[in-house]
Structure formats: structure tokens, C-alpha cells
Amino acid sequence: MSAAAPLPARQRITILGATGSIGSSTLDVITRHPERYCVHALSAASRHEALLALCLTHRPQVVVIGSAGAAEVLREALSGIESYTGAPIEVRYGEQALVDISEAPEVDSVMAAIVGAAGLLPTLAAVRAGKRVLLANKEALVCAGQLFMDAVKQHGATLLPIDSEHNAIFQCLPAQHREGLAPIGVEKLLLTASGGPFRDETEWPPERLAAVTPAQACAHPNWSMGRKISVDSATLMNKGLELIEACWLFACRPDDIQVVVHPQSVIHSMAAYSDGSVLAQMGNPDMRTPIAYALAWPERIDAGVEPLDLFQVARLDFRAADEERFPCLRLAREAIAAGGTWPAVMNAANEVAVAAFLEGQLAFDRIPLLVEAVMQARPPQVVDGLEVILSEDASARELASAQLAVLGP
Ligand code: NAD
């Protein structure tokens, strides 16, 4: 009898933002492949009960939560519970702990799924430690684009996009895309957008947009996502952030990217080549597909996703984005064209505006007004390091909060 071949080492994964929509989908895919993956660390800002439940199922070595008080509760609840290695589960809190679980030597891959610029430092730590980084946290790349991509190169990190559009484009480009699109004959990237819940102009004329409620804005027609990205999808700021994200990921200019509203969300984006070929990646709108792709790349694994039934889809529609009703897309174009700190300023102002809208402190149609006012007040500066990005992010948040008094209800 020949000896069985040794099992390959499992990929050890840190999940930043484990209690969120992307975090849950990631854990769903990982659970389907226990022979391939194990969880080194999980993090969440709050909601310690949800994090506790995940710890009991996945038995990470480390768990990180936002506050000392929540950490204490978790520590108590997890006392006597062993991690998958047999050691006790270590409970930590705070920013440094997030950085530590991202760069720990025993970690192979980091799923960056914190929402907002709050994810920048741990995600960058994973990049600087040369990890395989699964990037959902688009705001991190939007804020620190050049610096982030330079760090990927310098530290030999592997950056795999999770955003469905960028994951689709990644799948439609040959491996040498990292040298830019022109050498491989790509004419344009076609970035698809669902258009959000208010895409129909006759149903949602400008005067109705003023009265939109958080529940309406978060009821996305095709995707189930966290509240912040749901509002961004409704204002089209999500597509603006994604345009900037694509510029950095695929080393291209904003003019190389065309936004295409495609209400069915079945084509997740496309690459148009100089010979007339257009390659598209299709599938049901389920984030487990790009997550599984990035986890297993360059292999493919089961993601638990329903097969695409083209007869049920029946038709695919495409139209241009309405930048007049949704000015956030224009603001994002302006931010990346001016460069420097402007994308970070735009992002910070948008985070404040969206949080205010969700709390009933700002009307939906004033989100772009607030963002534009902050951008005008903080002209772009040259980025010569992380400090200027962090300080502009902080200034933009202060200005945005002050603007709430002017533009608020
Ligand atoms: P979510 O709100 O569902 O989850 C966010 C997670 O981040 C939670 O675990 C939360 O505890 C944690 N978190 C929030 N604020 C934090 C902070 N200040 N410090 C530390 N942790 C914090 O969000 P989501 O929908 O899962 O989105 C996560 C990221 O992925 C976002 O950047 C989003 O744009 C991106 N993304 C999401 C989807 C999707 O389908 N949900 C698709 C593409 C990209």
C-alpha cells in the first residue's frame, strides 16, 4: 500500500470586517472548503454577539473588536474555548490589533472588508507585509491610490479585487495587465452599474429624490449589501469610487473607462480590445463568486452560487449613466483627474454625508452638494506620504460635519 500524499497546507486567513455582508459571504465560501482554508483572525467594529457566534463556529486564533468594553465581554464568553490550533482564543481591541492581525507572519491572505477609510491602515499593513490581499474595501484604495499600488509592487503583495466589477475585469484581462492596458491591446474597460434603486427617471424625478428615505435607498434591486455601499449605489458614488479603483488596479486613465448602466446585473463588467472583441464576465449577482475566485486564484472552487439561467434572464439592457441626476459620478471623475489628496477628501466627505443621511440628518439629494462643497474647500494637495492623506481625511470630515449645519434638515 502506498502512503497517502500529504495534504497541502491550508491557507490561513484574516478577515477584517467579518460581521459584514462581505465578511459573511467570505466565511460561507471558506466553510465549504475546510481542507483549503482556516481562519487565523476575525474582526468587527461592534456587535460582539455576532462576532462571538462566528468565533464559536470558526475558532480563530485571534479576534479583534472595536472597544475595550466589548473585548472584555468577548473574553469572558470565550474563556475555555480553544482556537483551531488548540490554543486559547486571543481577544484584542483597537487599531493596532487590526494592523497586527493583517501583518502576522502566520497569515497567508487578508480579506479587507472593513467599510470606509477606517480600513486603510490594516489593509496597507497587509500589503506591506507582502500578503495576498483580497480587496473589498475600495475606499482604502481610493484614498491612497498611488501609495497603495507602490506598496503592492515594493513588497510583492498579491492584490486581488473583490468588487464584482473589478473582479470581472481582472478575469477578462490576461495576466500581463499589470503593465498597463495599452500593451495588451485593451481599448476600454466597460464598468457596469445596476443604476441603483432610483435609476428610472420617470419613477424618480429630481423632486422625489429629495424625499428618499434610508429604507428606500438601502433596498437595492439586485444586490444585498451593507448600508453604506447601498446608499453609495443609490447616489452612484459607488460607481465613482469604482472608477477611481479601476484606474489604480488596472493602471489606466478615467477616459479609458466607460460606465454602462446594465439593470440586470448579470454582466459584471467587460474589457473591449482593439480587434473588436469584448470580453465579459457573467454570473448571478452573488458576491460569493468574486470571493471564491480571489480565494482560490488561479484555481476555481465551488462558491455555492446558483448557476446562471440565461433563459430566465432573457434580456440584457444597457444605457448611459445619468450624471445630471446623479452628480457623484462627475465628482469622482473630477477627483481622480485632479489627483493628489482629492479622492481622499471626496471619500471622507461622502462617508460623513452618507452617515448623516442614514441618521435622518441630511436629505438624499444633498449628499452630492455636501461632497462638492467640501471638495471646493479643500483643494488637492500633492501626496508625499500617508500623513497628508490622513490629515486631509480628518479635515474633510470636520468640514463635512460643519456643512451639515448648512445643508442639514
Ligand atoms: P458592512 O457594513 O456589511 O460591514 C462592514 C464591516 O466592517 C463590519 O464587520 C463592521 O463591524 C466593520 N467595520 C465598520 N466600521 C469599522 C471601523 N471603523 N473599524 C473597524 N471595523 C469596522 O459592509 P459591506 O457591505 O460588507 O462592505 C465592506 C466593504 O466591501 C466596503 O468597502 C464596500 O464598499 C465593499 N464592497 C461590498 C460589497 C457588498 O456586496 N457588500 C460589494 C463590493 C464591495
Ligand code: MG
Ligand atoms: Mg461593485
